[in-house]
Amino acid sequence: MNISIIGTGYVGLVTGTCFSDLGFQVTCLDLDRQKIDGLKKGVIPIYEPGLENLVQKNARAKRLFFSTDTKNTVKDSDVVFIAVGTPPVLSKVGAADLSYVFDAAKDIAESLEGYTVIVTKSTVPVDTAKKLEAIIRDVNPIVEFDVVSNPEFLREGSAIEDFMRPDRVVVGCRTERAEKVMRTLYQPLFQLETPIVFTSPESSELIKYAANSFLATKITFINQIADLCEKCDANVNDVALGIGLDTRIGKKFLNAGPGYGGSCFPKDTLALAATARDFDVPL
Ligand SMILES: NC(=O)c1ccc[n+]([C@@H]2O[C@H](COP(=O)([O-])OP(=O)(O)OC[C@H]3O[C@@H](n4cnc5c(N)ncnc54)[C@H](O)[C@@H]3O)[C@@H](O)[C@H]2O)c1
Incomplete structure (x- = not known):
């Protein structure tokens, strides 16, 4: 072909x-x-x-x-x-x-x-x-x-x-x-x-945005847990390891740090939210 x-x-x-x-x-x-x-x-x-x-x-x-x-x-x-x-x-x-x-x-x-x-x-x-x-x-x-x-x-x-x-x-x-x-x-x-x-095609289009937004959410989640750890004498790396070993959660994208960036996550999370507003289902 x-x-x-x-x-x-x-x-x-x-x-x-x-x-x-x-x-x-x-x-x-x-x-x-x-x-x-x-x-x-x-x-x-x-x-x-x-x-x-x-x-x-x-x-x-x-x-x-x-x-x-x-x-x-x-x-x-x-x-x-x-x-x-x-x-x-x-x-x-x-x-x-x-x-x-x-x-x-x-x-x-x-x-x-x-x-x-x-x-x-x-x-x-x-x-x-x-x-x-x-x-x-x-x-x-x-x-x-x-x-x-x-x-x-x-x-x-x-x-x-x-x-x-x-x-x-x-x-x-x-x-x-x-x-x-x-x-x-x-x-x-x-x-x-x-x-x-x-x-x-509709499910496929949504799969891409849902995947990137889910990964971005994991990063944001562990960063919020890190903020809590700093106040309560817990160690976020241990918390991430302890939850990440649960196969339902998974270890990846649980590294606390500066937050997500790159060419896709920032624009794709915003675009998913914009699509949801268009369909009157705010996320
Ligand atoms: N970069 C990534 O890691 C990544 C991963 C997955 C999905 N995506 C998605 O893939 C798409 C492309 O991303 P990218 O990073 O490859 O973009 P890019 O900006 O690197 O490349 C786009 C190219 O398209 C060319 N172009 C624009 N209009 C054209 C036209 N009418 N005819 C011919 N060429 C044209 C531009 O000159 C440019 O070279 C985006 O929707 C992005 O969200 C990117």
């Missing part, structure tokens, strides 16, 4: 490189010509252990390509991943800015030829798949396509290992045709007995 990836940032580059390493023909696309020119010469714009070797190996094997030509790449693709950014908007507290995702969908819609599966890897709020279906149908009323949600759970610093040996793969799709394509894509991981959760 031919795969194209719209957005060659952290997620797009890792996803594209790993799928090419699994044997697919992949083209990573970006609007940033300088980034694409650099990647064609083997210059990797981010530091991620093992990524440089994997990019160079698959580019040499002619499975991994880089381009700015969305139109011609998408028309020959069986699967198109959207991996563009979804930062917070300034106009509405916490809500995710979907303008990059919608622009990418319009670019894709104009170029589709033949049945294509369009997959959101970007972290997007519930109902985005429905909105993408409407945008694509509006621009290109006759083409056959499915929109699938396939959120990414990789951690920066161990992104390749997380892609190749994930705890689970989550796929939200509505048709058997799209499910078959997604099963073929992830077949090499299923052979390693990776659990796969097939569900609706």
Whole structure:
């Protein structure tokens, strides 16, 4: 299968490189010509252990390509991943800015030829798949396509290992045709007995936000327990160990410290709260 990836940032580059390493023909696309020119010469714009070797190996094997030509790449693709950014908007507290995702969908819609599966890897709020279906149908009323949600759970610093040996793969799709394509894509991981959760796009979209928000909550929880420990002569590291050994709780994300940060937790927790307000279920 031919795969194209719209957005060659952290997620797009890792996803594209790993799928090419699994044997697919992949083209990573970006609007940033300088980034694409650099990647064609083997210059990797981010530091991620093992990524440089994997990019160079698959580019040499002619499975991994880089381009700015969305139109011609998408028309020959069986699967198109959207991996563009979804930062917070300034106009509405916490809500995710979907303008990059919608622009990418319009670019894709104009170029589709033949049945294509369009997959959101970007972290997007519930109902985005429905909105993408409407945008694509509006621009290109006759083409056959499915929109699938396939959120990414990789951690920066161990992104390749997380892609190749994930705890689970989550796929939200509505048709058997799209499910078959997604099963073929992830077949090499299923052979390693990776659990796969097939569900609706709406559940899949919510799984990503719920997962990040749960992990952020664990960090915040242990920090509040740390504040209490400082007042009552308890040791938060011992408390974390004592509760974390309970398999229902788990040891990870129970390190008291400065709080959560990074590129995803702050925006994703705010976006989940914004979505909940939209549905009149404040969290
Ligand atoms: N970084 C992470 O650890 C991580 C993990 C899981 C999920 N995510 C999610 O994945 C998404 C992407 O995150 P990222 O960190 O890879 O973003 P990023 O900012 O590193 O990359 C986005 C890329 O998309 C390109 N782009 C934007 N619009 C485009 C268009 N129309 N056509 C082609 N290219 C376009 C930009 O030039 C940029 O290079 C976000 O929704 C994020 O929340 C990120």
